[in-house]
Amino acid sequence: MGEKNMTVTTVILFEGFHIPEKNTFLVFLLFLIIYCITLCGNLLIITLVSYSKTLQSPMYFFLAQLAVSDILLTTDVLPNTLHAALVENTMIVSISDCIAQFYFFAATETLECLLLTVMSYDRYLAICKPLHYTLLMNHQLCWIMIIICWTLSFVTEFVHTLTVSKLQFCNSNVIDHFFCDLDPILQLSCSDTSIAQLEATVLSVVFAIIPFFVIIVSYVYIIVTIFEIPSITGRQKVFSTCSSHLTVVSIFYGTIVCVYLVPSRGQSWNITKYLSLLYTVVIPLLNPIIYSLRNKDLKKVAGKTIRKFF
Template identity: 75%
Template structure:
């Protein structure tokens, strides 16, 4: 392509959802409520874990980190999405679009690593309970979390810098509600081979390898559970990892559908719906799933509520 005839674009139009004007406000307030509940729910988990000494364990520490990641992920995507819903489209610069993709990819990668570490935590707790205190000590948890955050944001940064060197010449329209990888690359008139190779490498590092680690962990967990003689005992042990397994299934299931299954012939409406599942609904469901299935979290929440009620009664 002759570089002299190339028109470099600086502005991108995000089309968002094709919503009838009659229900625009309804959809806007619905997503706004989802966002509000997501932030409050994840902040509640972070607060409960920080407040209660009963929750100062590796499992809840990792859960609080997952909540922080959920807040960052949904905050990166939802405000732009709300604007596209209200205005039927929105305008962003190329640099803003790439920046949004960076934080989306970094927090998404972080979630995948954290879910993997949480599966290892459940494996040690169920399969090697006598060694749990030694293997999942305070120092190990902090080192693992620091490495997870650093690896996610640094690896994706290198990848994003490569994307920023591409030349974008349009059309300057993305039929999506946020700046994802494929829509961005479709705007480029440069050779994207290196970017695609880096994307494949990151997928293996942050999705494929963690997925196999989770699968192997749960194979050992299931084998150990079936070795427990009583049904009540098996049920009690399984309940300790059912929340994590549910979250992993939802998150990985949607990611596989969007990124790993060939998308030729797949409409953008289907892609946008699947993207909604892991950018909006998974961060919303995570605190709900863990709260409903976890007795300790409900007990601590009850204690805090009773303390607040007793304090109000005394003040009155």
């Protein structure tokens, strides 16, 4: 019964969000605006970094990679959400499409963790080892680290997704979420999910918890170095070079910690869905805004480019 009927799965978007039918178009419009701003903001950063001679440092190179990751993440989640908002808050997709969406979501989230870690290492070298910075953080090393980040993210998550795809799905064909995350998918399975859960735990430790501790250690050294600078103006100037990254890290990891510390059963599941909106929709929107508002070089280049365009 179950296996035959489970060739497709019904993804119910906004279940638990309690959105009246008369407001669905407003929700669609809101998500559409967010999606457009996210694409434009991140594409602007990629374009500025690619074509501006003053933005050729490793920091901006990594920032452009983060922008690509944000575009992939929001494009993986939001288009289906937009479609569902217009079609009676439901969307029917095959189980393979659902697992594919989970794959790209997991890979881009893993990539974001690794990129934020690489960026913290870059800030550590720039502030704590300024005399050796250009020698240590050279063009070749930047490309090697980026290739490793992309490869690890997409290869390891592919292996994990293969494990998930081999499960049998016959418990239900309804996912109570707005996108195909791991826990909702596993709840559909009527086979043993212990291996998939073990893989997820190991990957979380390796690609989320360990990078987080690396970032913490980097910023401990950075803060110690900043306090050793005698002048207040000098401290402020040095801190401004990493304040944007620290803000993005705080929002990103703060949200993820909240999502995975909140129990996923009962009424708290609704809270988890709201929090999931933050790291899948809001953070890709905020990243380019935070870096643009808090970075003088980026603001200058953006201003010149806009003036030239008009």
